[in-house]
Structure formats: C-alpha cells, structure tokens
Amino acid sequence: MDKNQTGIEYMKEGNWEAAAKVFMEAIEENPDDTVAYINFGNVLTAVGETEKAMNFYDKAISLDSSAVSAYYSKGSLFYEMERFAEAKDMFEQAAKKGMESGDNYFMLGMCLVQLDQGRLAIPYLQRSTELLKTDAEAFFQYGLCLAKEQYIDEAIIQLEHSVSLDSSHADAFYNLGVAYGFKEEAAKALDMFNRALEIEPGHLLAGHGKKLIEESIG
Known part of the structure; x- marks a missing residue:
C-alpha cells in the first residue's frame, strides 16, 4: 500500500x-x-x-492544472467559508477540467442557489440526481430549487423521490406540504405536514403549516 x-x-x-x-x-x-x-x-x-x-x-x-480534485477541495473549502462566488468558480473549473462527478455538480448547483441564481442551478442539480441516484439530499435540494422557481409539479416529483429514498427526511415532507398547499390540495398538504411532525415533533414550520391548513378547511 x-x-x-x-x-x-x-x-x-x-x-x-x-x-x-x-x-x-x-x-x-x-x-x-x-x-x-x-x-x-x-x-x-x-x-x-x-x-x-x-x-x-x-x-x-x-x-x-488539470488536478480536478484540488479544484473540488478548494471549492468545498470556499463553500464552508460562505465564499460562494469563489466556490462556484472552483467547481466550474473542476467540471471544465473533466470532473464528471455528481458531488461536483451538486455543489456547483448549491453555490448558485446561495447566490440567488436558482434558475441557473437547476440543470446542475438535475445532473447531480442523474449521477447520485440514491442520494435523498440531492433530490431534496433539486426539488427545493424547482419549487422556489415556481416549478411546483416538477418539484413534487423530486421531493417525493427524496422521501422514497429517505423516509425520515422531515424537511422534504414539510416542503411537499407547502407544494401541495400551493396547489390547494389541502388533504395531501395536511398529510405531509403530519408526516414531518411524526419524524420531528418540534418542526416549527411544519406545525405552522398544519395549523394554517386546518384553519383553512375549518
């Protein structure tokens, strides 16, 4: 060795x-x-x-100059330091130099999300889910980004896939509740909020969402 x-x-x-x-x-x-x-x-x-x-x-x-892992590691470090523009540049360099990695696409997408460029993040987060087929967090973040850009139906598909991979992902259930609430599907929204609260009883946002739905349906 x-x-x-x-x-x-x-x-x-x-x-x-x-x-x-x-x-x-x-x-x-x-x-x-x-x-x-x-x-x-x-x-x-x-x-x-x-x-x-x-x-x-x-x-x-x-x-x-083609040491892609160095660019990825620098990008990860910049991301932890919340220097998102510099992190994005590093992940882009890694991709340009040939890093076909789900983690790299995911981090590049997350940098764009942090820079309020969600629409630009979508293709990178999508690619990350194609390469990270069993990563619940990748599908969650992709779904969340879609929802923020008002692609609600597409977001639901990705969030549903996230919870199918990780049935304990309270935030994914919460955001499904928000998405169904947006579509005025109260019963489904309530079910999702309840699922989130079963997993994490102190989930304040899910509790608030549940209260709003219950009030709306009397």
Whole structure:
C-alpha cells in the first residue's frame, strides 16, 4: 500500500496526525506528487487549518492544472467559508477540467442557489440526481430549487423521490406540504405536514403549516 493510500486509511479512522505524517513523507519522497498535496490539504481542512490547506491545493494546481480534485477541495473549502462566488468558480473549473462527478455538480448547483441564481442551478442539480441516484439530499435540494422557481409539479416529483429514498427526511415532507398547499390540495398538504411532525415533533414550520391548513378547511 503506497503512502497516499495509507494516509487515506488514517483519515478514515480520524487519525489526522498520522495521516499528515504519511502525506508529508510522500511529498518529501516525490515533491511533484499532486495527490499527496491534495490529501495533505484535506487533512488540514479537517482540522480547521483552512489557510494552510488552500496553499496545498494551490501547490497541487501549480504542479498540474488539470488536478480536478484540488479544484473540488478548494471549492468545498470556499463553500464552508460562505465564499460562494469563489466556490462556484472552483467547481466550474473542476467540471471544465473533466470532473464528471455528481458531488461536483451538486455543489456547483448549491453555490448558485446561495447566490440567488436558482434558475441557473437547476440543470446542475438535475445532473447531480442523474449521477447520485440514491442520494435523498440531492433530490431534496433539486426539488427545493424547482419549487422556489415556481416549478411546483416538477418539484413534487423530486421531493417525493427524496422521501422514497429517505423516509425520515422531515424537511422534504414539510416542503411537499407547502407544494401541495400551493396547489390547494389541502388533504395531501395536511398529510405531509403530519408526516414531518411524526419524524420531528418540534418542526416549527411544519406545525405552522398544519395549523394554517386546518384553519383553512375549518
């Protein structure tokens, strides 16, 4: 097992110190090993050393401008820092350089959502669901984005798929309740709000939605 793989195993165990040591050894043995720089950056990210992590991702990109994982890792770090425009640029670079990843499309879509560009986010979130066929969160965020852009029927399809993958997704049930309420299908809306509250009794929005529906039907 090479040092990068050994380090990744340490990361899976949460042994960041051992992982960092192995990745640094890999860099010392091969200063042009872009993977080791990216992996070391990921360790630094995990322990909150964000500025140092950026330096390692930048080093990997300087060695290989097509190191797509470095762009993705930088994008993820920018997203966590709520620097969404810079995150979007990184995920776009990763896609342009050939990263055909559901996670990358998902994050690119989420950046656009955060930048209030929901209509532009739709195709990326759609693509993420095509690649992440069992990811309830991907379908949820795609459905949520569709709903915000007033594509209510399409949103319901995606949110229904989300809860079929994860029957404990209270927010998906809540948003289904909102969507059915928008379509004036009170019985379905009430059912969805009740489902959300069964999962999460303290779900304030679902409780409020249920109260409004009950008042509307007398």
